Amino acid sequence: MKSIDKRPLVLGEEHPALRGLDLRKILLGTVPACAALKYNVGDVLIVSDLLCNKVKDSLEIKRWILESGEGDNIGYHEWIGMSKLVSDPAVKLKSPSTAKLFLGKGKVIAPEGYIQGTRLTQETLRVVIRNKDLQFLQGIFSENT
Numbered sequence: 001m002k003s004i005d006k007r008p009l010v011l012g013e014e015h016p017a018l019r020g021l022d023l024r025k026i027l028l029g030t031v032p033a034c035a036a037l038k039y040n041v042g043d044v045l046i047v048s049d050l051l052c053n054k055v056k057d058s059l060e061i062k063r064w065i066l067e068s069g070e071g072d073n074i075g076y077h078e079w080i081g082m083s084k085l086v087s088d089p090a091v092k093l094k095s096p097s098t099a100k101l102f103l104g105k106g107k108v109i110a111p112e113g114y115i116q117g118t119r120l121t122q123e124t125l126r127v128v129i130r131n132k133d134l135q136f137l138q139g140i141f142s143e144n145t
Helices: 030-038 096-102 137-143
Strands: 009-013 025-028 042-049 061-069 073-076 091-094 107-111 116-130
Touching: 009 030, 030 042, 030 073, 061 137, 091 096, 116 137
Parallel strands: 009 025, 009 042, 073 091, 073 107
Antiparallel strands: 042 116, 061 107, 061 116
16 A cells, blocks of 8 residues: 555544544445554554554544434444444435435434534544654644544
8 A cells, every 4th residue: 555655544433633634544434444453554543432442552533423304214334433323314424424325314323523513422432543753643632632
């Protein structure tokens, strides 16, 4: 992966603090990022404690999971962290940034920063920064918590 694009690689959960940063982002959720931890892949890994709770030496970010609207559940694809909160959704979102497109069409469940709504539960994101050149990210994430 490094031979084509030399920018630092971020794997895991999507988070608003990453917007506008010139990094390669493969934000496919917790399960792939948790596997990346095991195989020592990636410069920054962001995982949810809802699915991956064996992370040590990480920055912790608390965020609320919100629900908005009524009707059929609109939630996450099975392998993304919030799937534990949304069983058998009518629509399976692939990322939190798409949640706003479904507001008013059902009960949307997504992290704060992507929709407004009623607090459902809180999750902890764990940010593992392996690349020492990216330590500035600690400040970016702490400003958004």
